[in-house]
Amino acid sequence: MKDIMNAPFITEMRKTTANMYRLGWDERNGGNISYLLEEKEVLTYLDGTNVLRTIPLGFDATMLAGKYFVVTGTGKYFKNVEDAPEMNLGVLRIAKDGQNAELLWGFADGGKFTSEFPAHLMSHMARLSVDPENRVVMHCHPTHTLAMNYVHPLNEKEVTHTLWQMCTECIVVFPDGVGVLPWMLCGTNEIGEATAEKMKEFRLVIWGMHGIYGVGKTMDEAFGLIETVEKAAQVYMLTAHLPRVNIIRDDELQVLAEAFGVKYRKDFLG
Ligand code: 13P
Ligand code: ZN
Numbered sequence: 001m002k003d004i005m006n007a008p009f010i011t012e013m014r015k016t017t018a019n020m021y022r023l024g025w026d027e028r029n030g031g032n033i034s035y036l037l038e039e040k041e042v043l044t045y046l047d048g049t050n051v052l053r054t055i056p057l058g059f060d061a062t063m064l065a066g067k068y069f070v071v072t073g074t075g076k077y078f079k080n081v082e083d084a085p086e087m088n089l090g091v092l093r094i095a096k097d098g099q100n101a102e103l104l105w106g107f108a109d110g111g112k113f114t115s116e117f118p119a120h121l122m123s124h125m126a127r128l129s130v131d132p133e134n135r136v137v138m139h140c141h142p143t144h145t146l147a148m149n150y151v152h153p154l155n156e157k158e159v160t161h162t163l164w165q166m167c168t169e170c171i172v173v174f175p176d177g178v179g180v181l182p183w184m185l186c187g188t189n190e191i192g193e194a195t196a197e198k199m200k201e202f203r204l205v206i207w208g209m210h211g212i213y214g215v216g217k218t219m220d221e222a223f224g225l226i227e228t229v230e231k232a233a234q235v236y237m238l239t240a241h242l243p244r245v246n247i248i249r250d251d252e253l254q255v256l257a258e259a260f261g262v263k264y265r266k267d268f269l270g
Contacts, residue, residue: 001044001045001046001047002044002045003045004045004046004091004105005085007041007045009035009037009041009070010070010085010089012035012219013033013035013070013072013081013085013089014081014082014085015082016033016138016219016223017031017033017072017078017081017082017088018078018079018081018082019223020078020140020223021077021078021079023142023227023230024142024143025140025141025142025143025226025230026077026078026079026140026141027141028077029074029075029076029077029078030078030140030141030211031072031078031138031139031140031141031211032071032072032074032114032116032117032120032138032139033071033072033136033137033138033139033219034069034070034071034072034113034114034117034120034121034124034136034137035069035070035071035135035136035219036067036068036069036124036134036135036136037068037069037070037091037135038068039066039068042068042091042104045105046091046104046105047104048093048104050104051093051102051103051104052103052104052105053102053103053107054095054100054101054102054103055092055100055101055103055112055113056099056100056101057094057098057099057100057101057117057118057121058118058189059118059121059122059189059192060098060099061094061098061099061121061125062097062098063098063125063128064094064098064121064124064125065094065095065096065097065098066093066094066096067093067094068091068092068093068104069091069092069093069094070089070090070091070106071089071090071092071113071114071117071120072088072089072113072114073087073088073089073090073106073107073111073112073113073114074111074112074113074114074115075111076088076089076111085106086105086106086108087106087107087108087109087111088106088111089106089107090103090105090106090107090111090112090113091103091104091105091106092104092113094121101113101117115186115187116139116186116187116192118187118188118189118191118192118193119137119139119191119192119195119196119213120137120139120192121192122189122192122193122195122196122199123137123192123195123196123199123213123215124137125196126196126197126199126200127199127203127215129200130200131217133217134215134216134217135216135217135218136215136216136217136218136219136221136222137213137214137215137222138213138214138215138219138222138223138226139207139211139212139213140211140212140226141210141211141212142211142212142226142229142230142233143230143234144230144233144234144236144237145206145211145212145226145229145230145233146209146210146211147233147237148162148233148236148237149206149208149209150209151237151240152236152240154180154182154206154208155180156177156178156179156180156202156268157267157268159178159180159206160174160177160178160265160268161268161269162232162236163178163229163232163233163236164232164248164253164268165247165248165253166231166232166233166235166236167228167231167232167235168248168256169228170228170229170232171253171256171257171262171264172256172257172260172262173224173225173228174203174204174225174228174229175257175262175263175264175265176201176202176203176204176263176264176265177202177204177264177265177268178202178204178205178206178229179198179199179201179202179204179205179206180198180205180206180208181194181195181198181205181206181207181208182208183207183208183209183210184207184208186207186210191207195207195213199213199215203215203216203221203222203225204225204226204229212226212229214226214229250269250270253269254269
């Protein structure tokens with residue numbers, strides 16, 4: 001058995017959480033990541049028959065039965081993952097019954113998966129139904145994205161349009177736009193179901209006055225989506241109170257999308 005501390009997926013989780021912390025997206029225990037792993041890879045590091053604990057999910061994840069994830073723990077600080085991955089991360093398998101998680105490694109102090117696991121697993125299910133290669137669900141609290149929530153109308157069309165206008169490459173990076181949910185109680189199956197519903201259409205979903213979700217085939221894709229939104233939101237917040245002298249017009253956004261050959265939400269222009 002190889003040493004899991006050398007597993008590329010653990011290294012990725014350590015580096016990504018550290019990056020996100022440094023960017024100010026994950027204060028205290030804010031934020032969570034879940035990463036769908038290949039069974040073949042996991043079983044070179046861990047004995048799949050050695051289940052340390054079985055933890056109830058509280059919702060049905062039958063569609064993911066037998067799938068392996070590495071996930072951040074509830075109440076755990078992103079700032080601490082890099083130095084103590086075994087305490088702050090867990091590797092688990094969704095049990096055959098789809099009702100439980102079987103812990104194979106991690107959460108060494110008796111902890112468990114993030115309180116947002118319903119939103120994560122439901123989002124994985126929704127994304128896999130439209131993109132069988134999706135592997136990563138990422139949630140965080142980026143400062144400018146959050147700030148924008150308080151001063152800008154919170155609907156998909158207006159949020160997406162404004163973000164597209166803030167940096168030339170936005171429409172190329174997220175031509176599918178940004179889904180938006182109103183403020184809702186977090187950590188519940190209800191917000192999980194609402195998020196998953198949006199995920200059928202979007203790779204980015206804003207949780208009103210809370211934060212954002214990004215998904216992707218790789219950690220880079222999910223991270224890059226959130227990073228691009230956050231950059232655009234920062235430009236918006238730096239300029240929202242100033243007279244607008246120049247603007248990227250809708251016909252220019254259209255030219256951009258066409259030049260890069262992306263399928264964009266035409267209904268979000270105009
Ligand atoms: P967890 O500590 O349970 O992951 O919760 C953090 C968070 O961001 C809640 O939305
Ligand atoms: Zn949160």
